[in-house]
Amino acid sequence: MAITDIDRYAHLTEADIEALGREFDAIRRDIEESRGEPDARYIRRAIAVQRTLAAGGRAVLFASNKKPAWIAGTAMLGLAKIIENMELGHNVMHGQWDWMNDPEIHSSSWEWDTTCPSVQWKHSHNFIHHKYTNIVGLDDDVGYGILRVTRDQxxxxxxxxxxxxxxxxxxxxxxxxxxxxxxxxKVRKGQKSMREVAKDLKIIGRKVGKQAAKDYLIFPALSGPNWKYTITANITANFIRNYWTYAVIFCGHFPDGAEKFTKAEYDNEDQARWYLRQMLGSANFRAGPLMRFMSGNLSHQIEHHLFPDLPSNRYEEIGVRVRELCDKYDLPYTTGSLAHQYLQTFRTIAKLALPNAMLSATTDDAPETASELRFNVREGVQTTFGIDPETGRRRGLRTALRELRDSKVKVA
Incomplete structure (x- = not known):
C-alpha cells in the first residue's frame, strides 16, 4: 500500500516537521523578495531564443526538399517546440512570471504550442496534480489513466x-x-458523465484543429512545391518534442524513491506535510545548464513541486538549500542521471504489467511501491527515529532506508 502516515515514513517528529515547514517557508520568502530584473531578463531572453529558433526553422524549411535544409529546419523547429512547451508554456502558466505584470508573459493569457488547451491544463495540472501529488485515487498523473505504475493500482x-x-x-x-x-x-468508474466528456472533447478538438492547421496545412502551403517535405519535418519536430517532454516528466515522477500516498495521509495534511509530500513524491535528474534549460528546469522536479510558482531559473539555487535541509533532517534527495531515472521508470512500467502474485517483494516494500510498514518487514531494522540521545545524531529516513537495504543484503 502507499504511504498512510508520512510522519512515521519520514522518521520525523511533529516538531521536526513543523520546523521543516518553517524552513521551506523561509526559502519561498527569500526568493519572492529577491525576484527582479535579472529574472525578467532571463525569461525575455528565453522567449527571444525560442522565437528565433522557430522562425529560423520555418524559414529554412522553405527549402525542405534539400536534405541539409530539412535536417536543420526540423532540428531548429523541434528545439523551439521543446523550449516553448517546457521553459515557457509550462512555467508561465504556473504563474512563475505573473509578478512582472507583463500581459504577454502571464498565466492568464499564455496559450502554448501544443494540442492541450491551456484552460484545461491549468486545472488538471496546476490544481489537481500539484495539490494531490502522487495521492493514489486523487492525482490522475499517477499512471495518466492508462498505465499501472504502483501496486496500489x-x-x-x-x-x-x-x-x-x-x-x-x-x-x-x-x-x-x-x-x-x-x-x-472517472469515466470508467461512472463518476463523470458522457455529456461532460463531450464538452471537454469539443474544447480539445478546437485546439487540435488549430495546431493541425498550423503545422500540417498553413506552413506546408507556404513552402510551395516542397509542402510534402515540410509536413514530414513538422511531424518529426512534434515527435522530437513529444519524446523529450515525456522523458522529462516521467523521470520526475516514476523512478524509485518518488513515493505514492493514500487519501488517508491527505486528510490530516497541513502546509508543512504538503511540503514533505512534494519532496518525497518527486525525483530529479542531474543536468548541466543547457539540459536544465531544455527541460524547463524540470530536472529540478523536487524544487518545482515544492515551489511551482517561483521562477524556474532559480531552481538550481533553491536546490542547494533543499539539499542542505535533506542533510539536516536525514532525508533522501532522489536524483540520478537521466538514463538511470528513465531505466528505473521503464522497469516499473514493464514489471507492473503483471499481477502482484507474479512479482517479488511486497506491496509495502517494493522499489516502486512503499509504505511506512516497510520498516517492519525485516528483523533487526530499527523503527525509532529522531535525535539519538547517545550520539546526538539524527536518525531519519535516509538512515532507515540504508539500514533496510543492509538488512536485505545480509538475509540474501
Missing amino acids: RWEWWNLGNPIYNFLLGTFFEYGVALHHVETE
Missing part, C-alpha cells in the same frame, strides 16, 4: 499492455496530455 487484464501504452503515450504525448483532462479513470 488494482491489476486488470488490460494492464498487460503497459509497455505498449507507454510507447504510444511517449510518441503521442501532446495528445495524451490533451486528453488527460477527460479523466478516463
Whole structure:
C-alpha cells in the first residue's frame, strides 16, 4: 500500500516537521523578495531564443526538399517546440512570471504550442496534480489513466499492455496530455458523465484543429512545391518534442524513491506535510545548464513541486538549500542521471504489467511501491527515529532506508 502516515515514513517528529515547514517557508520568502530584473531578463531572453529558433526553422524549411535544409529546419523547429512547451508554456502558466505584470508573459493569457488547451491544463495540472501529488485515487498523473505504475493500482487484464501504452503515450504525448483532462479513470468508474466528456472533447478538438492547421496545412502551403517535405519535418519536430517532454516528466515522477500516498495521509495534511509530500513524491535528474534549460528546469522536479510558482531559473539555487535541509533532517534527495531515472521508470512500467502474485517483494516494500510498514518487514531494522540521545545524531529516513537495504543484503 502507499504511504498512510508520512510522519512515521519520514522518521520525523511533529516538531521536526513543523520546523521543516518553517524552513521551506523561509526559502519561498527569500526568493519572492529577491525576484527582479535579472529574472525578467532571463525569461525575455528565453522567449527571444525560442522565437528565433522557430522562425529560423520555418524559414529554412522553405527549402525542405534539400536534405541539409530539412535536417536543420526540423532540428531548429523541434528545439523551439521543446523550449516553448517546457521553459515557457509550462512555467508561465504556473504563474512563475505573473509578478512582472507583463500581459504577454502571464498565466492568464499564455496559450502554448501544443494540442492541450491551456484552460484545461491549468486545472488538471496546476490544481489537481500539484495539490494531490502522487495521492493514489486523487492525482490522475499517477499512471495518466492508462498505465499501472504502483501496486496500489488494482491489476486488470488490460494492464498487460503497459509497455505498449507507454510507447504510444511517449510518441503521442501532446495528445495524451490533451486528453488527460477527460479523466478516463472517472469515466470508467461512472463518476463523470458522457455529456461532460463531450464538452471537454469539443474544447480539445478546437485546439487540435488549430495546431493541425498550423503545422500540417498553413506552413506546408507556404513552402510551395516542397509542402510534402515540410509536413514530414513538422511531424518529426512534434515527435522530437513529444519524446523529450515525456522523458522529462516521467523521470520526475516514476523512478524509485518518488513515493505514492493514500487519501488517508491527505486528510490530516497541513502546509508543512504538503511540503514533505512534494519532496518525497518527486525525483530529479542531474543536468548541466543547457539540459536544465531544455527541460524547463524540470530536472529540478523536487524544487518545482515544492515551489511551482517561483521562477524556474532559480531552481538550481533553491536546490542547494533543499539539499542542505535533506542533510539536516536525514532525508533522501532522489536524483540520478537521466538514463538511470528513465531505466528505473521503464522497469516499473514493464514489471507492473503483471499481477502482484507474479512479482517479488511486497506491496509495502517494493522499489516502486512503499509504505511506512516497510520498516517492519525485516528483523533487526530499527523503527525509532529522531535525535539519538547517545550520539546526538539524527536518525531519519535516509538512515532507515540504508539500514533496510543492509538488512536485505545480509538475509540474501
